[in-house]
Amino acid sequence: MKPFEYYEPASLAEASDLLRRLGKDASIIAGGTDLLVEMKEELRSVLHVVNIKKIPNLRNFTYDPAAGLRFGALVTVREVETSPHVIGNYPNLAKAVSLLGSVQVRNRATIVGNICRASPSADTIPPLIADGASLSVYDGGADRTILLEDFFTGPGRTVLSPGDIVTGISLPAPGPTSGRAYIKHGRRKAMELATVGVAVSIEHVAGQCSDVRIALGAVAPTVIRARRTEDLLRGRRIDAALLAEAAESAMQEATPIGNVRASAAYRRDMVGVLTRRAIGYAMGGAR
Amino acid sequence: MNTYERIDRDLSDRDFTVVGKSVKRSDTLEKVTGTARYAGDVALPGMLHAKMKRSNVAHARIRSIDTSKALALKGVKAVLTHQDVPRVLHAGSPHPRSASVTRDQYILDDRVRYWGEGVAAVAAVSEEIAERAVALIEVEYEPLPGLFTIEAASEPGAPPIHENGLDRNHVLPPVFVTRGDVDKGFAEADLILEREYDLGRPTPAYMEPNVCVSQWDGNGKLTMWTSTQSAFMVRGTLAEVLGVPLNKVRVVVDHMGGGFGAKQDLFQNEFLCALLARQTGRPVRMEFSRKETFLGGRSRHPGKIWLKQGFTKDGRIVAREARVTFNSGAYGSHGPGVTNVGTAALTSLYRCENVRLEGRCIYTNSPIAGAFRGYGVVQTYYALDLMMDEAAEKLGFDPAEFKLMNAVREGDIAPSGHPIVGHGLGDCIRRVMEETNWHELRRREKPESVKRRGIGIGCEMHGSSAYPGIKEQGNAIVKMNEDGTVTLITGTAGLGTGAHTALSQIVAEELGVPFEAVSVVQGDTDIVPWDIGAFASHTTYLGGRAAQLAAADVRRQVLEHAAPLLQAEPADLAIRDGFVVVTSGSNRSIRLSEAVGPKRGMPAMQLVGVGTYMPTKSYSFAAHFAEVEVDTETGEVAVLEVVPVHEIGRVIHPIAAAGQIEGGIQQGIGHTLSEDYVIDLTDGRSLNPSFVDYKMPLSMDMPSIRTIILETAPDPGGPYGAKGVGEDPIIAIGPAIANAIYDAIGVRFHHYPITPEQVLNALKSKANETRQ
Known part of the structure; x- marks a missing residue:
């Protein structure tokens, strides 16, 4: 060092x-x-x-059924993982954070830190984007709010300038018809980087999708929204044929690279399988 | 949930008091409290820290090395290049009694043969400064053509990587093993199968990185603390290469964090550390980073196995022909041993009278392959067992029954040339079938679901001891203390397997004292008797037998000593639970401490027993059952359950033996499904020299394991019949998994590791074939 x-x-x-x-x-x-x-x-x-650990008020953690979830930059991954509010309302985030590193790492690592590291394969980012999270950023003046999906500019790169400090993150409250899921594909079950990560946050009534957000991890320079796939699903009844179509569409939206972890073709295949499965899980299907 | 308690005692010819009991390991407390000392814990006043400069080309001559900037850095005390070190050709696998060592290494050479080879070393006041100095060393290379595959290196006219007089980069002349008449056998065959198997490059990935500390005293004597499995080999090689008398080198190794065979070699670090310490007059420590344990470490031999076998309709194997080609990497290391052992293994396991085998080992400009748990047999039995599974299906036999029919048995000639003792393999296969309701499982309905399950069985045998490749010897001293306790002084190294606990149990059993009465002194070449090293599944078999002999020797002396006190003949005395007792016609007894302790103010006579054991060979056997679940959409293979049945003659410490088996299964699952150290075939660069991208299965990935240990074929040479267990489990699990994958999805793979992507692609091809 x-x-x-x-x-x-x-x-x-x-x-x-x-x-x-x-x-x-x-x-x-x-x-x-x-x-x-x-x-x-x-x-x-x-x-x-x-x-920044000596700075006060960065450890707040609040959940309100109307306002949603808000927590500070020093809140650890483990705190989020074990929060009943997160487990009950943001099961995709709960799943993702439980797969980050080891318990020892999660006891120290912060969610905001994982976000600011801006890795395309970060576990926390896809569910947060799917859930519509936004960041509060302090730059000496008044706090500004940045939608998480607009935060990243490339691997390890964000819109932040020197002097900007992300102070916290907030997520809207889930509605009564929300369904959520995150699936991580890796080479083993723990202590692993995602080869592909897919998060889905869907509003659905009686099999009909009114709104959906899909975030794909590790298959582009940043975590991306699969917007065309979302458009395909919005307002339609989810059935096996539509799921297959969605899978195909998500595969087209991904731009994965090949490396020692997996080839580009395999990553793309997994985007299809995982998107289809994640929508199914989010709709309440069996895992 | 893993179970250890299901230990079968099928053959108990006597009652044991300590042997066969899972006593509390003698190193438990010091390990859980963090006080156990490893080589890396050694800290000496004035100690310097060293780092190696490693090449960033795979094959080149060194045109020049400029160390001036490194030397100018504040805090740097010495820099060594190939111009500053003794140029003595030596073997990476330093077994003095082995005919097959390959002298092909220098401490530092003016040429590099693989990416990551050490080209210089720095000693500085801190590790950070040493690292910075390493970065300041400028090396100018003159590139040589890189030969990264067996094919490239063994082409006619391929440029030699070593000038050893052999053509096409052979590490050793090809090994030929022939029995019977293979052509006649094939002529009689009803079915002939011919396949090529492709073997990946797993690495041992031991927890403790290579580390050593060197110190010279005022009399010119070197002390070397190092993480090695073979302290006496390190002593001998250091003395030879550094040009100092043997008695001026002392090697110390207290505890080790694993080695798995690889740490039998020297890794440039010991020499460089010693030389830097001599030059600076200060102790020097060098520890590899995790990356360096990949770059400069040892892997299992990758390679190719071409195998052809002839079978008859009634299920006999009538001919077996194989060409085994191992990739040695840039140096010979254990290439000769692995080639000999791996190739010869194909004479056995499944009976066949007509065998023609050819083994080769080829230098390439890739990382060095060395000794690694399973030693060539992992590779060859993977091929053999997979083909047995395939043949069984084609001939209409159940695979387990087919393997049982052909299982090697009592009196068959083993790869070592010795007759097999007992029917260990058959016992293991039968027990697996009973335990798992094999036939019932085979008849199970298989729904065409996304996730499909399959079962498989894989078999193996492995020798305890490296005979006949290496003529081994185990030695032990047992010293009687005046209070009736004893000290075992053993050369056997402790890799972390619990070997010293097992040896203490054997001494306690033999002497008739409680386990707690035995303490162990080990790991210092100036104190302990000579030992060849901890490898070849022989620590309990060989070191244990030597300890038993030494204990018997001291017992004889104790009984002679006690006879007059008890007014009995020594032959009528025994030691039981710390008492010397008269066994016939009387129940007189005295405490052992009375027999051997001081009397009337006179110090006691020192009783010392010595044991030397030169083993021949014995074989342990195993059959593993594996159930897998294949996700046909992602290609992921999950191992759901493993039932390993091992026949090891006599179990000394059931939990430790089960631990070896579980650990081997964990490593074997990794080798079969995920672990592969990958080299860029355009430039020889390592693509995953870290745990970020070299993935071993962890606890979350482990299946339920139901371990069963049989004692049905004890070896007359082992302590109480005990044989080895260290290497066996890693051999049987691979074929069990591959065969189970076939059962699940109907695809036969002929390689490892079998990655999700390959499974998926194979399923796609299969679907396309069906469609056409």
Whole structure:
């Protein structure tokens, strides 16, 4: 590991100011489960590490049946995984976070950290996008809100500028007709990166889809919405033929690469299978 | 849920007090409290930290190395290149009594033969500075053509990777094994099958990375703490290559975090560490990163097996012909041993009188393949067992019945040339069938669902000890203490398998003292008797027998010593539960401590027993049942249940033996379904030298395992009949899974690992064929 300077700002204003001055060689540390590994293995050059754990009010966690879920940047993956509100209302997110790393990692890692790392294969991102999550960003002035699906610009890249700090994330409350699912495809059941991840959030009544959001992970430079597939499903009755059509459509929307984990063709195939299955699970089908 | 308690005691000819009991392992407390000392824990005053510079080309001559910037970095104390180290050709597999070692390595050479080979080393005041200095070393390479596959390297006229006098990059002259008349056998056959099997490149991925610490004392003596399975081999090789007398090298290894065979080699690090320590006059430590354990480590031999067999309608094998070709990687390491053992294994397991086998091992510019649990037999029995499954179907036999009909049995000549003792393999197959209701399961309806289940059986046998390839010897000293406790001084290394617990049990049993009365001294070449190393499933078999002999020797002395005190003949005495007792015509007894302790102020005589055992060979057997579920839409294969039945002669510690079996199954599942260390065939670069992309199954991926251990064919040479168990489980599980996949989806694979993508593609091809 290369030497670095370490900072512990006491307020958001101080942190933002510091990050703006230090520029692109600075990195925020919260859980550190990605950052420290990357620094130790010198995959990333970080000269300044800014710890935000001394900043108050970043650990809030609230759920309201009308307003939905909101939690701060320091909330850990494990807190979200074990929250009855998440398990009851956001089963796709609950599933995804339970598959991130190990329990030890989840005890330290934060959801916002996983998001800001901007990995195309991040487990938390597809369900959050499918559920319409948005981020609160502090930049020294008034908080601005960024829809999560507009947040990413490429692998490891986001719309944030130096001085921007994501302070929290909020998700709308699910409606009474919501169905949700996340399926991760990996080479083993735990301690694994997603080869493909598919999250579905669907509004349905009596087999009829009124609205749907599908997010695909690890098959494009960022997690993507499968918008054409969503259009295909919206307003229609979900049956086996439509599911097959949706699977085919999602496969066309994915632009996967091939690497040592899986070939592009296999990833594309899995987008089809997993999209079909995830819609089925979200509609209440057997797993 | 895994069960260990179902231990069969089919052959108990005597009652045991300690042997056969799962006593609390002697290393439990120190391991759970974190106080057990591993080589990496050694910290000495003034210690420097070393790092290796590794090549980023696969095959090249080194035109120049510029170390000036590295040396100029503050905190750097020494840099070594090939110009600064002794140039002594030595073997990577340093077994002095083996005829098959290949002297083809230098500490550092002016040429690199694989991507990641060490070309220089730095010692600095911290690991970070050493790493930075490594990055500052500039190496200019003159590229040589890269030969990354067996095919490329063994083409006529292929440029030699080593100048060993053999053509087409052979590591050793081809191995030929012939029995009977193969042509006559094929002429009699009703069915002839011919297949080629393709073998992946799994790595041992031991938990503890290679690490060593070197220190020279004022008298010019080197102490080397290192994570090795064969401390005495390291001592011998260091002395030879560094040019110092043997008694000026001391190798210490307390605990190890696994080795699986690979840590029999030296990994450049021991030499470089020792030389850096000598040059700087300070202790030097070098620890591999996880990436380095891949780059500079040892894998199982990848390769190809062409196998052809002739069968008769009544289910006999009348001819077997095979060409085994292993990819050795850039150096010979255990290539000769693996080629000999893996090829010769094809003479057996399933009986066949007419056998013609050819084994080859080829240098390529890829990572070094070495010794690894299963030692060539994983590969060849995978091919053999898969073909048996296929033949059974074509001939109309149940696969388990077919394997049973042809199972090697008492008196058959084993690969080593010895007659087989007992009917271990048949016993294992029969027990698997009973235990799993095999025939009932085979008759089960198979719905055409998305997820399909299948069952399979895989078989194996494996030798305890490396004879006849290596002439081995185990040694032990048992020292009687004045309070009636004993100290076992053994050369047997502890890889983490519980070997020292098993050896202590044997000593306790033989001496008639409680298990707790035995303590173990091990892991220091200056103290313990010579040992060849912990490998070849022989620690209990060989080291255990030596310990038993040493214990018997000290018991004889104790009884002679006690005879006058009990006014009896030594022949009428025994030691039971810490007492010396008269066994005939009296019930007189004295405490062992009275017999051997000080009397009337006079110190006691020191009683020491010595045991030396030179084994020949014995074979352990196993049959594994596996049930799998194949997802026909994703190609994923889940192993749902494994029932391993092992015949190991005598179980010393049931939980430890079951642990070996479960661990082997875990590794074997990985090898069969996911683990493959992948090389870019355009430049020889490693594509997945990390646990991010080299995936071993973890606890969540493990099926239920019902372990059954049989004691139906004890070996007369092993302690109380015990044979080895370390390597066996990893051999049988692969074919069990592959055969179960066939049962599930009707596709026969001829390679490993069988990845989801390949399963899916095979299913697509099958569907297309059906449609056409």
